Amino acid sequence: MSIEIRNVTKRFGEYAAVDGFSLEVASGSLTALLGPSGSGKSTLLRIVAGLETPDEGEVVLAGELATELAPQKRGVGFVFQHYAAFKHMTVRDNVAFGLKIRKRPKDEIAARVDELLKLVGLQAYGARYPAQLSGGQRQRMALARALAPEPKVLLLDEPFGALDARVRAELRDWLRRLHDEVHVTTVFVTHDQEEAMEVADRVAVLNEGRLEQVGTPVELYDTPTSEFVMRFVGDAHRLADRLVRPHDIALAREPSGRAVEVEVERITLLGADVRVDLVDGHGERLVARVPREELEELGLERGEILWAQPAAERVFVD
């Protein structure tokens, strides 16, 4: 099911959390809403779910206007950052909740719950209470619960934000695989650019309640349309009034073209690549990332003077 967000604005007092935001999400896609904290991404997701009402604009789900529809009538599954587990129910009852509300036959519910518990790897935990599960298990339970009524859209609000790094990485892979299996239109909110780039087909970058850019991870990384996006979806450094990615800096011993004189401050080996910390004549720091062979060819050492030149560059004119 497709999602259309049309010109949505949401104010909290004077402050506009979402400010004239529009986005179309294609049916069956996996989209990330990426932005720093306070960029309005969670508010936007809650508006799509019906948990917040926009002050202006429209939400269209599967071609039907849903702006005024109550959350329970939207057919969306929602996963909260802090799980929102029903603490007084067992894992089974949590997952079965949406089906019981829909008054499905008992045997059908049991079969569907079994299937979902297997999908999220919690078959052995059906009789436990949420308090007896780890954070990662609780979040998988919450996912199974959201998927149980076969929602047309799955919305996840910083779903891995409360988990430690290892579990996060695990669940990320798992969400990607799940989406390849289930194909439900999925939108998740994150402030972690790596997470967005790794998991999503398309990433929408938000800044101060507005859409900065939307595209595939490669498009955002290679052809950012603003300085904000360039800086947010990867490292970017200033080299003589230009923004460059660390691996787009070419280093040479001789001056040429628009090359800038820099001093090598530090050299760090990162496997196949080497990170070279540089300082230019104005004391501005930048980082270059070069393949190891290239560095060995140059025979670089700390304190040396080099000439840095952007191999690829972006100039953003506001």
Next chain:
Amino acid sequence: MRRFAPRFVALGYLTVILLAPLAMVFWRTFEHGLSPFWHSLSSQETLHAFQVTLMITAIAVPLNTVFGVVVGLAIVRRRFPGKGLLNAFIDLPLALSPVVVGLSLFLLYGRTGWFGSWLTRHGVQMLFAWPSMALATIFVSVPFVAREVIPTLRELGDEQEQAASTLGASPWQTFWRITLPSIRWAVVYGVVLTTARCLGEYGAVAIVSGRIVGKTETATLLVQDSYERFDATGAYTVGLVLAAIAVVVLVIMTLTKPKESTA
């Protein structure tokens, strides 16, 4: 030795303040054996007084339970003008002496009072009858359920309720399946406190009931009445039963309440 000091102080205080008077009532009741106790307990007067008390409690507790939960939900989950005022008003019965409550009801429902004159003309007898006694009891026991439910609802947050709504539950279904089960111990605790308060109410009821023996006399009124008639055993007997109910209720509550207070 020093680490035991706080508990000796606490226990000593409770012994002097709570246990000694209770023990005294117990001792005096059974001073002359069981038969005087049984005799006063089974008297018409005593049975009727307990009947009146139980009836009034049975009216006040359900009403204040529903009210407490509704007001708790309104205060914690909704925004509306006058919310702060409502929150403060719930506590009024705790701050106000029951005698003042009784007096104000007396003035309001008396023959010349605002409501009283109209009700009298329509043949409704409020004062010196159960309606005003129930009203007085409801008034003094208003805060307990709300005061238990409000902090529990705050701590609970509304994410589970939101999750239920995205899973297809209507507000009504969400209330019965998510909210109420999550606050059930707070409600139970509030009901117990409300019941205890209703059973023990004296001041407000004393004024509006007219204390008609065998008619509008509640258990607590009977204690005072018996005492004034030099029927010490009668007073102790009723007093003991009231105390025993309180103790039994508290014990049951302590035993059934789960370890985590909000689970």
